Amino acid sequence: MEPKLYQPPPGVRGMTSLDKEAFTQTITVPALRVPTGVLNKVIKSLRKSTIQRPGMTRVLHDTEDNGEFRLVLLDPHRVSSTSSFSEAEAEALRSFDVAEELQSHELLLTYDNLKSEEVLEAVLPLGQDVTSGFSRVGHIAHMNLRDHQLPYKNLIGQVIMDKNPGVTCVVNKTNIIDSTYRNFKMEVLAGEENMVAKVKENGVMYEFDFSRVYWNSRLSTEHQRVVQLTKRGDTVFDVFAGVGPFAVPAARSGANVWANDLNPESYRWLQHNCKINKVDGKVRTFNMDGRAFIQGPVKQELPALLKGKGSIHVVMNLPALALEFLDAFRGLLHHEPPCDENLPTVYCYGFSKEDSPDTDVVNRASRSLGFPLENRCSVHFVRNVAPNKDMMCVRFTLPKEVLFSSNDEQTEPSVEPAPKRQKCMETTDSI
Numbered sequence: 001m002e003p004k005l006y007q008p009p010p011g012v013r014g015m016t017s018l019d020k021e022a023f024t025q026t027i028t029v030p031a032l033r034v035p036t037g038v039l040n041k042v043i044k045s046l047r048k049s050t051i052q053r054p055g056m057t058r059v060l061h062d063t064e065d066n067g068e069f070r071l072v073l074l075d076p077h078r079v080s081s082t083s084s085f086s087e088a089e090a091e092a093l094r095s096f097d098v099a100e101e102l103q104s105h106e107l108l109l110t111y112d113n114l115k116s117e118e119v120l121e122a123v124l125p126l127g128q129d130v131t132s133g134f135s136r137v138g139h140i141a142h143m144n145l146r147d148h149q150l151p152y153k154n155l156i157g158q159v160i161m162d163k164n165p166g167v168t169c170v171v172n173k174t175n176i177i178d179s180t181y182r183n184f185k186m187e188v189l190a191g192e193e194n195m196v197a198k199v200k201e202n203g204v205m206y207e208f209d210f211s212r213v214y215w216n217s218r219l220s221t222e223h224q225r226v227v228q229l230t231k232r233g234d235t236v237f238d239v240f241a242g243v244g245p246f247a248v249p250a251a252r253s254g255a256n257v258w259a260n261d262l263n264p265e266s267y268r269w270l271q272h273n274c275k276i277n278k279v280d281g282k283v284r285t286f287n288m289d290g291r292a293f294i295q296g297p298v299k300q301e302l303p304a305l306l307k308g309k310g311s312i313h314v315v316m317n318l319p320a321l322a323l324e325f326l327d328a329f330r331g332l333l334h335h336e337p338p339c340d341e342n343l344p345t346v347y348c349y350g351f352s353k354e355d356s357p358d359t360d361v362v363n364r365a366s367r368s369l370g371f372p373l374e375n376r377c378s379v380h381f382v383r384n385v386a387p388n389k390d391m392m393c394v395r396f397t398l399p400k401e402v403l404f405s406s407n408d409e410q411t412e413p414s415v416e417p418a419p420k421r422q423k424c425m426e427t428t429d430s431i
Contacts, residue, residue, distance in 0.1 A: 045092035138197030157189025251279035260286035326368035
């Protein structure tokens with residue numbers, strides 16, 4: 001049996017509008033006649049050799065007897081003769097009195113029995129990259145198609161939706177992430193145009209309009225890692241909070257949270273997610289530029305918090321820009337008496353394309369703070385974003401020399417590129 005038996009007919013090559021019937025073909029596969037009394041035991045013993053195709057049963061009625069036997073279909077890639085069975089498999093067949101005699105069975109192979117990558121490999125031009133990978137955000141499958149795949153985009157979207165239960169909408173990113181609100185324009189390739197996703201991450205439910213906010217399911221481990229560093233009674237300032245993947249679980253763990261995002265849509269869904277997770281009483285939400293948030297609400301609350309017992313955490317997850325915002329802490333409390341106790345812990349994220357990303361983000365953070373962080377911080381690798389581009393998190397205690405500095409010299413401030421909307425309120429608005 002040749003592997004080509006699993007390949008769709010060559011006539012589907014170049015198809016741009018999905019014709020499922022064109023993938024239908026008849027193939028011949030090996031089979032064993034197995035007494036019904038030992039059927040389950042045989043299938044368990046031959047689990048590596050039985051046919052494994054989507055939507056296909058591996059046990060059929062034997063039309064040549066009165067129901068005492070079943071036909072167990074075998075994988076033609078693994079079994080071509082009785083000698084293909086492993087020693088353990090052959091011994092099991094003998095112990096169950098199953099005749100080691102292969103039969104041929106004509107089998108109808110349809111589109112439903114093919115994997116997504118098999119369909120796409122058959123359709124796209126030979127020698128070109130085939131992708132069936134995507135990010136799952138609730139019912140939405142998000143793809144990043146390459147130029148050579150665009151003529152087949154609607155077919156690709158339909159295949160992804162067909163082959164992944166629960167996916168009812170497939171979208172393709174059409175440009176880079178918008179630097180203002182960290183969302184991107186997208187095109188619906190298949191399915192419904194419903195962009196409101198419901199996602200459960202680390203036991204927390206989130207709802208949001210995926211087309212208008214930033215969400216990355218690949219950051220779930222990082223969200224959990226940082227939240228686990230907080231404890232009941234702590235205070236968390238989330239400078240670029242998005243729809244709440246740090247803020248909501250931190251509040252659920254007992255922290256008091258001040259969460260901010262410049263994007264009005266993120267702010268709206270942040271409030272909504274606080275409510276549905278019943279932490280709206282522990283989260284104050286803001287719709288401001290990140291710098292204004294640091295130099296406004298954070299500055300206002302810090303003096304009292306520094307005298308308290310709970311730890312203070314500042315999360316800055318805007319990796320394209322966050323390192324440049326660190327200079328907002330220079331002299332933030334220059335009118336207050338300096339102290340050494342309970343200084344805030346900062347978690348600042350950044351991208352790096354350097355050979356030594358650890359050194360790079362530390363150097364950039366030091367320049368922005370105006371204070372050397374070498375040997376005073378830790379760096380955590382978050383994930384590889386693209387070839388030669390890593391996302392890193394630098395964690396450090398905010399130096400008192402920075403926080404209480406009386407030096408008024410500032411570098412050119414970085415701002416999020418949109419008009420500031422200074423709105424602060426308890427989470428009472430509804431979606």
